[in-house]
Each structure stands twice: as structure tokens, then as C-alpha cells.
Amino acid sequence: MIPAALCAVVLFLAIYSAQAVGFNGFGFVSRITWDLGNMYSDPVTIRGVQVPPGASYGILVFVVGTLLSSFIAILIAVPLSIGAAIFLSEAVPAKIRPVLSLLVELVAVVPSVVFGLWGIAVLIPFIGHYISPTGNGYGLLAASIVLALMITPIIATTLLDALLQVPKENRESAFALGATHFEVVSKAMLPMVRATLIGGIVLALGRALGETMAVLMVSGGGLNILPTSLFSPISTIASFIVSQLDSAEQDPTNMAVRSLAEIALVLFIITLAVNAGAKLLSSGVLTNVRHRKQ
């Protein structure tokens, strides 16, 4: 059932965007300018299809924005979640651990728009006043921090479950060998949960790559310009589709909506590639661990 639904989605995107793929060519992912053309003048025929005059669709800015913001979010979230998971499994008494871990899990189900509101009300004025050299808080950094907060609980809870399942014997034999608490965690426990950690990061990355609303609210909506610093406005693929859909619907040739479908296809391919890459990585890590054991 689920594979069939997946195939149907991909098939729909591919068929619906076919005309746009033909019109845009490979330049689609390397062009910086996204221009719907003049929808208020008569359509012209270019490369065999009708488009508004001046229409040119390029999504490099959004691809870069998506990858950069997700990557920075992961950079922020991973140390935070490792710290949180270790704290919960090692430093917190077993009695109150379920309560605290439930709280962490609850953060993961907070609707993204709430994070976006927090970003607008608290984070952006803070960045604008204290960090950004231009006084503008919207942009790559704000989007990355909001994303990082959204994905930290995902990584932390997956990691916590794995840490709690590390056999008691491993911990205790490490302690018996005279290891400090820090050494027990870093040398005896973390290596055993590395695969789970990577799995958690992949899950989190999937969420970050596709996150729409919160990013739309704090990213500053960069268009036609590549980010040059942490404070540059950016757009991500998902948020851009949302923001453009309404105007695209006014295109009498429908090419704008088809190009948006093509962007969705690209997002799908990126997500697929990231997941496949991570699968390879985690299975590689697994075999490494096994080798070392032998």
C-alpha cells in the first residue's frame, strides 16, 4: 500500500511536471533567477510550449538555501541532542527520567508554526539587536536555529532509547577496568549507538529539508541572490513552493505551476539521495564496529 502511494506521488509529479522539465532543461538547477514572466501580456511560444514572455525558472538559490539551512541546523542540533541524551540516561535518576524524556518527546510534536512564531517574536529581534552586523534578524541563521530546535528532540529521543539499551555488562566492565564516567560514556557506550545516532540524524534531516511554515516565517525569503553570510535572507524549496503557488495559479499557460511541481520533484530527489547516502554510511559504520569487535 505504502510503496504504491509513493509510486503514485512520484508518477504524478513526473507526469505533471514533464512539460516544465522539457522547457527548463538542466539549467533549472543551476540558474539563479526565478522569473514567472509577465503574466499580464500574451503568452509566447518558446521551445514548442506556451509560456508568459520573460519566464525563466531557476532554483539554485532555493537548493542552496535548503541544504545550507538543514546542514547548519544539524551542526547545532547534534551536539545538543547528544548532550541531552547522555544527561537523561546518565545523570538523571531513573525515577524522573520518564517524565523528562516525555517532555523532550513533547517538543517534537509542537506544531512548526509555533516555532515560527517564537522565531519572529523572540529570535529575530535578538539576532537583529545583538548578533547581526546589519541589524536584520531574518535569514539563514534564524532559519537554521529554528530548524535545529525542531529536530533536536528527534535525535535526542532516538539516541536516548539506544543508550538505555546498552547492556549493563558493558558499562560495568568499563567501570571495573577503572574508566571514569566520561570514558565509560564516550568509549564504551557512544560507539555502540553510532548507527542509531546516524539513523536519528537522517530522520531529523528529512524533517529539516521538508520543513515549510517555520522557515517561511523567519528565512527572509531570499530571491535571485545566493546567501553570502549567516545573515543573508534565504528561501528553501518547500517554503518557496508555498509562497509562489498563488501567483503561479494566475499563469494562463500553467507553466508556473508545472515548474513548481518540478521543484517538488527535485526536493524529493534530494531527500531520497540524503536518505540513501545515510543508509550506506550507517551500514558502513555497522560493519566497522563488527570488524573491530572480532
Add this chain to the structure above:
Amino acid sequence: MKFNNIRRAMLRAGVAGLAVAAMTCSTRTAKAADVTLVETGSSLLYPLFNIWVPDFTAANPGIRLTTTSTGSGAGIAQAIKGLVQVGASDAYMSDALSKKNATMMSIPLAISSQAINYNLPGLNDKNIKLSGPILAGIYSGKITMWNDPMIKAANAGLDLPARVIIPVHRLDGSGDTFIFSQYLSDSTPMWKSGTGFGTTLSWPAITGELGAKGNTGMLSAAAANPYSIAYIGVSYADEVAKAGLGTAMLKNADGKYVLPASDTVGAAANSVVTDTPTDERISMIFAPGAKSYPIANYEYAIVNATQPDATTAGAIRTLLTWAITSGNDPKYLSQVHFLPLPAAIVTLSKTQISKIQ
């Protein structure tokens, strides 16, 4: 025991009461829902439709009206597809769309306008003077500083700061972007041949420029960023004032600087009345006349002249006729800072409405 009995009695009474209430409710709705009309589109028109609904349905109990706010593009697209009966749009349909869908009509319901707001600490109560070419320069990255010679020349005597301008534009498709870019196109040849106009633009790349979602997003971005400038629909005038932003005087086609107000927007509307064609698709941007405010527009209902049945067609005619007559009463329009249609336009709209069959 006693308590239990009382509780049971109360429960029974409650259930009976509920049943009676449900029955009256259902008979009432059955009567009221003879025809259901759905309106969707412009987020600028949405508040007005919401103000209209109670009074309109009170006057016409046979018609139920559902309103949603989706965006002008969705309003046009869904009205064409026949998914909704009334599409609301800040922009009239393009020539290409009208040609492709010959039975679709653009019918003005009211007049709206747009303010250029800025956040210049110390100068927000001064109404600085701006023109189309200055705004085109700012939004194309040619004017980057508030103390640019062009801005200084228009504002003699004002102490403009040597700070970088942060231009804010709409990220989502918007009728506000449409009328703002029409003003720039009509007043500045360089903008017309370059970026042009539309509900979404391929904005020139400027470092530090911001995109915001919706009028509320524009408002909060401008309020959060000193030295920013933004275009905001006039329905948000109260919120703009509350946020302490400044409102610019704009240079009109006659070279005069005017503020958005009922007399200046009304002057713009009156100056294009005689030129309005029978299909009423006309821009009143950069209208002639010394008093005319340059960024004003009709708010449109996008309606199909050919309806599936006579009852629906009749209900749409009733709704639109009510909207441009009783609905144009200042008691409704002043709440969203809109202006009523001039009498000649009401006549034109009525002719269009009579074509809905």
C-alpha cells in the same frame, strides 16, 4: 439515592432540551440553505466579506455565504474552475486569461489603496516624500542609502540618516505587489522594461532585502527592522499606526505629493471613471489629477457569467448587487479603510451582474 434521582431527572430534561434545540436548528438551516455560495481569494477583501456576511444573510435568508481567505491567484483560478461561485481578487484578470475564459468577468466591489510605510527612527511622524523613480531605485538596488541625493532632493530640510535602506517585499503572491509594481512601471520606464509588474515579481537581487509573508509579515518585518521600507495594504492602517511606522507622501502623475486618504483615493477613482471600459478591467494606478493618490485599485469579484442553474445565478446576482449598493455603505467600508464605488461604476457593475445567468 436522592442525588441520583435528581441527576437522572436533570439528564432527561437536558437530553430533551438538546433534542428540541437540534430540531429547531435543523429546520432553520434547512430553510436557510436553499443556495450556498462560496467566496474565496484575496486576503484584503476577506475581512470586508466577513463584515458583510451577517447583514447580507439577515436580508437574504435563502442564501448562505461561506467566505475563505486564500489569495487572489487562488480566487481567480478556483472561480475559473467552477470550484467557487465568487473569486475575490485585488487584480483584474489578465488579457490572456480573459481570452482563454471568455465567460469570466471582473466586477469591481469597492476601492482600496496602499500605503508606503517606513521605519526611520525620529522621522516616522514626518511623512517623508517619495516618488515612483525613488522607490524603483530602492527596490532595484540603485538607491541604497537613506541620505541618497534623490531622496534628499525630494525632502529638503529633513535630516536623513546615512543608513542602509532595507527594502521589504511580499514573498507570497499578492495583489499588493501587483499594484505597487504597477505604480513603479507606470512612473519609471527603467522599471517597466526591467522587472515589470505582477502579483509575484522576480525581484532584483539586493543584499539585505527582505521577503515577508502577508501584510502582517510586512508589518512585523518593517517594525522589527529600523531603516526598512515596505508597501502595506490600507486595511492595515490601524496596525501600522499602532506599530509607529511612518507613511510616505507619494508623487502622483501631476507631480504633487499626496498621502493616502479618502479624498485623494477618491480623486484617483473619479479621474478614471470615464475611461473605464464595459468589462471594467482598468488600472487606476498613477491616475491623473493634482489630488489623486497614485496607488489605488478596484477590488474585484471574479465571476462566471454562465452558471450551472438559475437558482445559483440568481443568488450570485443578489449577492453582488447587494455588495455594490447596501454593502458599499461607509459603515462597512470604513472598517477596512475602503472607499465606495463611484455611481458610474456601480452602473457598469450592475450591467455586468445582469449577465450572470
